[in-house]
Amino acid sequence: MSNTKKILTQPLRIFIVAMLMGLLMKVLGWPMATQVMFVSFTTIGILYSFRFWKKPIKQFKDYNKLILVLFWAINGVLNILDVQHTIYIHLVIAISFVLWFVLEGASYLIHGNQHTKNSTLQLLWNIAMVFGTLAIIAGSLMKILHWEYALSLLVLGIVIVFAYVFRDTFAVEGLKNEDTNGEELQA
Incomplete structure (x- = not known):
């Protein structure tokens, strides 16, 4: 498998960071949280659509990821606008996520990026990411x-x-080595 350079990786990561900041602002009750999240969801949907459009070879898993990201972004926007009855959007997100996990997710999560070395620091960051995700889930349930x-x-x-x-977005050494962590591999 050859690894090709993905376009718009940095802007997508920046708007994911902005969306997380907006979520934190919303939880803390700060002003402008809704606007930050609205702009972030909308921009992520547009950027990923453009990234998909520019992709030269499209496979089924690429279409599935497009559906997953677009419906996730649309769901975020509709939740901000307090639109009711978005069960069909949730259903499409769930089906496309399961398809992604079956087609690519398990191997992606297990193997990750084959070109990077697993240092102790990277392992600690990955453990922190898992802990952070579990803390969000547990905190939400609580x-x-x-x-x-x-x-x-x-x-x-x-x-x-x-x-x-x-x-991951602004790591200096990652930019120098053209790190592709978090990007899918293409055949």
């Missing part, structure tokens, strides 16, 4: 149940995931 420290755990998880994506 918030629904109105348990103590739910907001603290949710904010901690968002900050950890934000730090991981921010470091």
